[in-house]
Amino acid sequence: xxxxxxxxxxxxxxxxxxxxxxxxxxxxxxxxxxxxxxxxxxxxxxxxxxxxxxxxxxxxxxxxxxxxxxxxxxxxxxxxxxxxxxxxxxxxxxxxxxxxxxxxxxxxxxxxxxxxxxxxxxxxxxxxxxxxxxxxxxxxxxxxxxxxxxxxxxxxxxxxxxxxxxxxxxxxxxxxxxxxxxxxxxxxxxxxxxxxxxxxxxxxxxxxxxxxxxxxxx
Numbered sequence: 001x002x003x004x005x006x007x008x009x010x011x012x013x014x015x016x017x018x019x020x021x022x023x024x025x026x027x028x029x030x031x032x033x034x035x036x037x038x039x040x041x042x043x044x045x046x047x048x049x050x051x052x053x054x055x056x057x058x059x060x061x062x063x064x065x066x067x068x069x070x071x072x073x074x075x076x077x078x079x080x081x082x083x084x085x086x087x088x089x090x091x092x093x094x095x096x097x098x099x100x101x102x103x104x105x106x107x108x109x110x111x112x113x114x115x116x117x118x119x120x121x122x123x124x125x126x127x128x129x130x131x132x133x134x135x136x137x138x139x140x141x142x143x144x145x146x147x148x149x150x151x152x153x154x155x156x157x158x159x160x161x162x163x164x165x166x167x168x169x170x171x172x173x174x175x176x177x178x179x180x181x182x183x184x185x186x187x188x189x190x191x192x193x194x195x196x197x198x199x200x201x202x203x204x205x206x207x208x209x210x211x212x213x214x215x216x217x218x
Contacts, residue, residue: 004048007065014043017075035085039078047074104195107144108159112192114139115185123170126178129153129163131171153177159188 006014018040051070055062114136118127133152137145146152153163162180170178179185 002052002062004051004062004064004066006044006047006071007068010066010068010071013068014071014075017043032085035082039082043071043074043078046077047071050074104192107155109192109196110139110144111136111155111159112189115179115189119181121171122181123178124168125181126164126168126170127181128168128170128173129156129177129179130173132156132179149177160184161188 005011021036021039047066047070050073051066052062054067054070114132115127118132118135121127121131129152130149133146133149136152140146146155156163156179162182162184164178164180167175168178169175
């Protein structure tokens with residue numbers, strides 16, 4: 001059999017990558033945590049396959065040391081499939097619509113920050129959509145402004161948040177649709193928090209968005 005191993009620098013990079021994911025362990029859904037140890041082994045195996053295919057495709061002998069490109073491509077692939085596994089488990093463990101993954105973007109991050117600031121202003125467990133819109137636009141750039149309460153309501157629904165079917169008085173606004181502050185709101189805020197924590201932790205360890213863009217692949 002042919003044995004290939006990572007070069008010293010690539011071995012160090014792999015260990016840093018593994019340790020970085022281990023730091024995120026407590027933030028992952030409990031049923032998902034068992035995937036991590038397997039993912040590390042799969043990353044090495046996949047790197048070996050990529051390394052061998054690349055060499056054979058070029059008509060060369062297979063080098064005894066794994067290339068940087070093979071290691072990076074394998075880690076990126078593992079990130080992609082881990083993200084897919086998280087989404088699949090969420091859909092299996094919860095109601096499909098309730099567990100729908102939320103896109104993490106500058107818009108949803110801004111929305112989460114606004115909702116956190118408004119948490120203490122809930123009125124009978126509700127926030128007037130107009131009130132949220134006004135707060136959002138105060139924080140947003142002119143290009144990010146949401147023009148109407150209806151448009152803001154559509155954004156909230158797209159994030160899996162619940163809007164009242166009837167109209168209520170809340171936050172000084174009369175007869176308006178309201179965001180219901182419930183477990184869906186809490187789950188949305190937690191999802192954004194975990195995603196930001198993952199991005200920040202990876203960045204601290206030298207993994208750029210271009211190298212390890214698993215949020216976009218999710």
